[in-house]
């Protein structure tokens with residue numbers, strides 16, 4: 648597929664990094680096909696991250712992800728999922744490559760500024776979690 652799904656997480660949104668992050672995404676060749684500001688409830692965050700429900704950081708993750716506004720977006724580009732994960736860098740910003748979004752904007756492995764889908768299948772599922780078909784252009 649040529650689409651992926653991303654979120655600007657509450658840490659980055661709260662620090663005013665949304666514009667810089669979206670600009671870097673657009674300059675890297677991604678087209679925004681859906682975009683909104685929203686806020687997850689703890690329950691909705693738990694649903695989104697259900698795959699991690701047995702992980703020790705699940706409660707920390709869902710508390711953090713429901714702690715403030717986020718930006719959700721669907722992005723289009725050739726090889727979108729893989730290219731976007733390269734653009735954002737490693738989950739832990741200390742290990743993220745120079746110039747990546749997480750290197751520039753993330754504070755820690757928990758508060759790591761952005762989400763990027765890890766497969767075409769999850770990109771589809773996650774995009775549909777936030778957007779109906781007529782909200783995607």
Ligand code: ATP
Nearest residue numbers: 704707708737738756757758759761762763764765
């Ligand atoms: P994302 O799915 O957000 O793009 P990822 O695929 O790079 O991140 P995963 O291993 O799937 O990383 O973890 C999902 C999210 O859970 C991470 O982005 C991070 O916010 C959080 N997380 C992962 N490991 C930890 C940890 N050790 N402590 C706290 N939070 C963590």
